[in-house]
Amino acid sequence: MSLRLTATFLLALLAFPAAAGFDIGQLMSELAGNKGGRASFVEKRYIALLDKPVVATGEMSFTPPDRLEKRTLTPKPEILRLERDTLTIEREKQKLTIRLSNQPEALAFVDSIRGTLAGDRTALERNYALYLAGSHEKWTLTLLPSEPKIAALLQRITVSGNRSRILSIEYLQADGDRSVMTIEPIDAR
Amino acid sequence: MTRSAVRTLLLWLLAMLAGTAVVWNSRFSADMSFFLPAKPSAEQQVLVDQLKEGVVSRLLMVAIEGGDHGQRAALSRDLRAALMQRTEFVSVQNGEAAGQGHDREFLVDHRYLLSPSVTPSRFTVDGLRLAISDSIDRLASPAGMALKPLLPRDPTGELFALLGNLDAGTQPNRHDGTWASRDGERALLLLLTRAHGSDTDGQEKAIALVRNEFAAGAHSAGINSVRLQVSGPGLFATKARATIKEEVTRLSLISSAGIVILLFIAYRSLTVLALGLIPVTSGALAGIVAVSLAHGTVFGITVGFGTALIGEAVDYSIYYFLQSGQRGPAAWRERFWPTIRLGVMTSVCGFGALLFSGFPGLAQLGLYSITGLVTAALVTRYALPQLAPATLPLRDIAPVGRLLAGAVDRLQAWRWLALAAALAATALLFVRHGDLWTANLSVLSTVTKADAEIDMALRADIAPPDSRYLVVVNGADRESALQAAERAGQFLDPLVTAGLIGGYDSPVRFLPSQQTQAARIASLPSGEELRARLGEALAELPLRPEKLEGFIRDIEVSRRRVPLTRASLDGTGLALAVDSLLIERPLGWSVLLPLRPPGGDRGITIDPAAVRNVLAERGEGQLLFIDMKAEVDRLYGDYLGEAIRLSLAGLAAIVLLLAATLRSPQRLAGVLLPLLCAVVIVIAGLHIAGEKLHLLHLVGMLLIVAVGSNYALFFDRAGRHGQLDPQTLASMLVANLTTAVGFGTLALSTVPVLHAVGVTVGPGAILAMVLSALFAPRQTGSCGAR
Numbered sequence: 001m002s003l004r005l006t007a008t009f010l011l012a013l014l015a016f017p018a019a020a021g022f023d024i025g026q027l028m029s030e031l032a033g034n035k036g037g038r039a040s041f042v043e044k045r046y047i048a049l050l051d052k053p054v055v056a057t058g059e060m061s062f063t064p065p066d067r068l069e070k071r072t073l074t075p076k077p078e079i080l081r082l083e084r085d086t087l088t089i090e091r092e093k094q095k096l097t098i099r100l101s102n103q104p105e106a107l108a109f110v111d112s113i114r115g116t117l118a119g120d121r122t123a124l125e126r127n128y129a130l131y132l133a134g135s136h137e138k139w140t141l142t143l144l145p146s147e148p149k150i151a152a153l154l155q156r157i158t159v160s161g162n163r164s165r166i167l168s169i170e171y172l173q174a175d176g177d178r179s180v181m182t183i184e185p186i187d188a189r
Numbered sequence: 190m191t192r193s194a195v196r197t198l199l200l201w202l203l204a205m206l207a208g209t210a211v212v213w214n215s216r217f218s219a220d221m222s223f224f225l226p227a228k229p230s231a232e233q234q235v236l237v238d239q240l241k242e243g244v245v246s247r248l249l250m251v252a253i254e255g256g257d258h259g260q261r262a263a264l265s266r267d268l269r270a271a272l273m274q275r276t277e278f279v280s281v282q283n284g285e286a287a288g289q290g291h292d293r294e295f296l297v298d299h300r301y302l303l304s305p306s307v308t309p310s311r312f313t314v315d316g317l318r319l320a321i322s323d324s325i326d327r328l329a330s331p332a333g334m335a336l337k338p339l340l341p342r343d344p345t346g347e348l349f350a351l352l353g354n355l356d357a358g359t360q361p362n363r364h365d366g367t368w369a370s371r372d373g374e375r376a377l378l379l380l381l382t383r384a385h386g387s388d389t390d391g392q393e394k395a396i397a398l399v400r401n402e403f404a405a406g407a408h409s410a411g412i413n414s415v416r417l418q419v420s421g422p423g424l425f426a427t428k429a430r431a432t433i434k435e436e437v438t439r440l441s442l443i444s445s446a447g448i449v450i451l452l453f454i455a456y457r458s459l460t461v462l463a464l465g466l467i468p469v470t471s472g473a474l475a476g477i478v479a480v481s482l483a484h485g486t487v488f489g490i491t492v493g494f495g496t497a498l499i500g501e502a503v504d505y506s507i508y509y510f511l512q513s514g515q516r517g518p519a520a521w522r523e524r525f526w527p528t529i530r531l532g533v534m535t536s537v538c539g540f541g542a543l544l545f546s547g548f549p550g551l552a553q554l555g556l557y558s559i560t561g562l563v564t565a566a567l568v569t570r571y572a573l574p575q576l577a578p579a580t581l582p583l584r585d586i587a588p589v590g591r592l593l594a595g596a597v598d599r600l601q602a603w604r605w606l607a608l609a610a611a612l613a614a615t616a617l618l619f620v621r622h623g624d625l626w627t628a629n630l631s632v633l634s635t636v637t638k639a640d641a642e643i644d645m646a647l648r649a650d651i652a653p654p655d656s657r658y659l660v661v662v663n664g665a666d667r668e669s670a671l672q673a674a675e676r677a678g679q680f681l682d683p684l685v686t687a688g689l690i691g692g693y694d695s696p697v698r699f700l701p702s703q704q705t706q707a708a709r710i711a712s713l714p715s716g717e718e719l720r721a722r723l724g725e726a727l728a729e730l731p732l733r734p735e736k737l738e739g740f741i742r743d744i745e746v747s748r749r750r751v752p753l754t755r756a757s758l759d760g761t762g763l764a765l766a767v768d769s770l771l772i773e774r775p776l777g778w779s780v781l782l783p784l785r786p787p788g789g790d791r792g793i794t795i796d797p798a799a800v801r802n803v804l805a806e807r808g809e810g811q812l813l814f815i816d817m818k819a820e821v822d823r824l825y826g827d828y829l830g831e832a833i834r835l836s837l838a839g840l841a842a843i844v845l846l847l848a849a850t851l852r853s854p855q856r857l858a859g860v861l862l863p864l865l866c867a868v869v870i871v872i873a874g875l876h877i878a879g880e881k882l883h884l885l886h887l888v889g890m891l892l893i894v895a896v897g898s899n900y901a902l903f904f905d906r907a908g909r910h911g912q913l914d915p916q917t918l919a920s921m922l923v924a925n926l927t928t929a930v931g932f933g934t935l936a937l938s939t940v941p942v943l944h945a946v947g948v949t950v951g952p953g954a955i956l957a958m959v960l961s962a963l964f965a966p967r968q969t970g971s972c973g974a975r
Contacts, residue, residue, distance in 0.1 A: 052731035
């Protein structure tokens with residue numbers, strides 16, 4: 001716990017100078033201006049048990065304010081669809097539907113992506129403490145779970161980007177495993 | 190009293206005592222078996238079993254209202270904790286996760302016996318490589334993350350294969366970790382009683398327990414603004430029983446009081462009144478005795494029907510006293526008994542048709558009525574004359590008769606009006622014949638609208654399993670039934686792949702057949718072999734074999750296991766799942782495989798025709814596919830179709846009997862015309878009054894003819910003999926009124942079966958009498974009214 005406190009403190013220090021020039025409010029309003037669109041992604045999961053990261057690739061699309069679809073193409077096709085309160089995962093002919101209001105932990109997880117994509121500061125601050133570092137051109141937003149239940153699963157989420165574009169999202173799990181997703185927009189036109 | 194009178198009285202008393210002894214030892218019931226088919230088809234047998242014993246019939250839905258979120262959640266937790274202690278409940282769910290961890294542990298421990306993927310090829314080098322790389326791929330997905338900690342022990346993903354088949358179904362919303370309604374205003378629980386759905390006492394006890402524990406919990410928490418709602422088949426059953434009990438008592442009292450008052454006005458003598466009740470009580474008792482002996486169980490509704498029967502059975506003694514008053518018993522026997530006897534026989538034809546019904550309730554009503562009427566008539570004919578003193582202190586009712594005769598004479602001028610009414614009624618019924626009848630068994634249910642609404646609301650929030658579509662397979666013993674279920678799975682899996690069904694439940698998920706489990710154990714390699722194969726299989730995978738020692742250890746343990754039996758599941762939630770689907774019957778075992786709709790909670794339903802086609806093609810007739818709702822509808826359709834056939838047969842029997850006795854088409858028409866007119870006018874009247882007509886109204890139509898013929902025959906006899914004396918006419922009025930009171934009282938009932946008969950036959954009996962009088966030949970007035 002004290003380690004996390006220290007980390008929080010350090011992050012707060014790091015974030016402080018940037019806040020003067022470029023603050024969370026500005027970032028959020030910029031992100032909120034996003035019209036949505038499609039992007040390709042590469043997600044690498046670093047798992048202690050495995051010698052090499054597990055790599056997944058695919059496409060994702062976002063339609064503001066709350067529709068998100070993540071289509072994994074390799075190694076196994078999988079569709080993860082988020083629509084308002086419902087999360088559906090389709091994989092190997094199986095379909096799993098989760099109502100997020102019943103699963104606060106899953107909702108917090110989902111809100112971290114969706115809230116960032118939509119620039120919804122209220123949704124993000126419901127479960128996370130936000131710290132921003134960097135500049136308008138190259139920013140890093142760190143989300144630290146404020147709920148103990150979420151903190152038990154997740155140490156932190158780090159989102160980096162350029163202006164209204166999100167370039168990568170990193171999840172650091174409580175057990176030390178992490179996943180890094182890099183995102184490349186696909187030009188709609 | 191003469192010696193023969195004493196003998197008769199003693200015999201009668203003995204018979205009554207014997208009858209009382211039988212009734213005393215009879216089993217009375219007010220459950221749904223009244224409605225369940227006597228000779229069910231294979232599909233209906235499944236329906237009957239499910240309604241009586243199935244899990245669905247044992248579910249109770251509970252809602253806690255009032256207070257705030259926190260209070261409701263706390264009370265929900267308290268109630269669950271209290272009820273879990275009780276043996277009356279098999280499971281108590283409110284969204285709290287306790288208990289599931291234990292089941293998961295069991296599944297993990299026995300995964301190599303339970304997972305359908307465990308085959309010899311699974312543990313070859315290629316099989317291992319494929320399964321392990323799949324598991325690794327799965328780690329890339331959020332769906333696979335939960336399985337990550339288990340990967341070193343379960344690299345082939347058997348738990349995933351096991352759980353993947355399990356659809357937890359729709360779960361209600363949660364607040365503070367417990368289930369809540371969609372609007373958040375109620376906390377919800379779902380209980381499974383140990384008592385069967387058909388065990389009304391057990392259900393009543395369970396419901397009382399829930400209420401008491403809740404009240405105690407709310408009291409000790411000091412919360413008094415909360416309320417409890419309970420619904421489910423068990424609640425409906427206990428309420429139905431309470432309603433029937435209460436109404437049978439109340440209606441019998443009303444009807445008896447009405448009849449006794451009528452008789453006292455007519456007789457003005459307590460002695461005669463008491464004597465007059467002898468045939469009726471004999472009849473009512475004999476009816477119950479006959480039903481008890483023939484059926485084993487007497488339905489509460491049958492006893493309630495006695496209310497109406499009293500009204501008709503008392504007629505015979507009324508005729509005896511009021512018609513034999515002046516002339517003496519011998520003359521009465523000669524002059525009136527043949528007419529009364531014919532009346533009894535037509536009634537027997539009408540009620541007798543019900544005897545052949547596959548609807549057990551109707552068959553009982555038929556037997557009860559026939560026995561009751563015949564006994565009452567015989568006691569009137571043979572015992573009453575002996576028991577009654579030679580001279581009866583009766584008042585002369587001829588003046589009433591003369592008044593009546595005059596009224597009839599004047600009214601006969603309006604015959605055409607009655608005919609016109611009957612024609613209009615016929616026309617109306619013809620035009621509206623499409624929407625006269627309700628084609629739904631639920632019209633016979635005693636469930637009130639308010640209760641049904643509460644049930645719907647709770648059902649919408651909790652979404653309990655409804656098992657509407659089932660596949661059923663059978664086996665001589667448990668093992669062969671489980672093997673049959675495994676074969677059925679091979680037919681059902683393609684339906685899941687094709688998207689025709691979303692999935693299915695099966696007991697073999699947690700209790701595979703011994704044969705299958707033995708085959709799975711035999712397919713596990715030894716530790717050494719496995720280690721060698723793993724080395725090869727993992728060569729190109731990012732997982733090193735030394736991390737999988739737990740896997741090798743678990744396989745070694747599993748190789749030494751013996752197949753699971755039903756007893757192995759004791760103490761887990763899986764036992765419940767198996768028991769509800771694997772059912773022992775008198776002749777072997779049955780397995781139920783409930784199908785889930787493809788759309789899950791989206792409300793998309795299964796297309797039964799498509800499923801049936803595919804199963805018929807591949808299932809070689811071993812699989813029985815059942816749509817429970819369609820079965821219920823078909824059951825009612827069968828009952829209705831049968832009731833139509835039986836009513837027509839009863840009518841035909843009455844017509845034949847009358848034709849054979851009267852030996853004149855003209856007289857036959859004279860008797861039947863008023864009866865048929867009464868039937869159409871009553872049915873049209875009920876339709877106009879907005880009454881939903883169903884099977885029992887149809888039976889009521891037959892009973893109008895059966896009961897009404899008694900009066901029509903007196904007019905026919907009078908027509909032939911050229912006179913209907915005032916005493917006879919007055920006796921008919923009294924007899925008709927008692928019948929109308931008897932049946933009419935049933936109209937007050939909220940039990941649809943009784944209400945329908947009452948509301949049809951009560952007015953029908955009066956109308957049959959009035960119309961018979963109107964249509965009688967116009968020389969009624971021997972008393973000089975002409």
